[in-house]
Amino acid sequence: METGNQSQNIPAQQSVMKEFPKKEGKKQTIVILLASILVVMAGIASGWLLSSSKAKGNSVTQTSDKQESQIEQEIQEGDIEGLDEAEGTLIEGGIEGEGTHHLEKEGGPSQNVYLTSTIIDLQPLVGKKVHIWGETISGIKASWLMDVIKVKELE
The missing domain is CATH 1.20.5 (Single alpha-helices involved in coiled-coils or other helix-helix interfaces)
Structure with missing residues (x-):
């Protein structure tokens, strides 16, 4: 009989959700x-x-032919002192995303110079023998990666 008495003493449970006043x-x-x-x-x-x-x-901005010749005139012989230089045949394509072109030199693929350029369009010189001047930059896959500053066509 005590069980019936206990159920009467339990207070009514309150709702967990409360309504906010509108x-x-x-x-x-x-x-x-x-x-x-x-x-x-x-x-x-x-x-x-x-x-x-x-x-x-x-x-x-893209440089026109007149601007490119002006840039070449501004880069005098004294300005290229201290820059790295290389000579070979310019080929399109870098190595595993490094460089847009590469320079094939005598001695095989281990002697290739991988190139990129911020001021010179290298595409018209593809397949030609060139002399390049530039700054060596660090590469992960490329043994020699260079930012080209000046190009001289040899043939």
């Missing part, structure tokens, strides 16, 4: 909507300002 009013919704629009517009404006300031400092 706020009546469109004013709060409008304020949140306007604040969201303002934040989005500020993000767009700051992105536009930052991208335009970077573009001014790092603009990349």
Whole structure:
């Protein structure tokens, strides 16, 4: 009989979920909507300002033939002193993503110079014997990776 008596003493369980009071009013919704629009517009404006300031400092333009000859004139004999140089036949293709072209030299593939250039288009010289000047840069797969600064066609 005690079991029946205990069930009467258990308080009613409260619901785990509580309801939040609903706020009546469109004013709060409008304020949140306007604040969201303002934040989005500020993000767009700051992105536009930052991208335009970077573009001014790092603009990349293609050089015309006149500009290339002007660059060659600016690189005088004294300017290439201290630069690395190599001679051979220019072939398209690097090694495992390093370099856009390579220079085949006498002595086999171990003597190849892998090339990239930021100022000279090497494509018109493919298949020709050339003398190049440039700066050696570190490569992972290429035994000799060079950034070409000046090219002279030999044949």
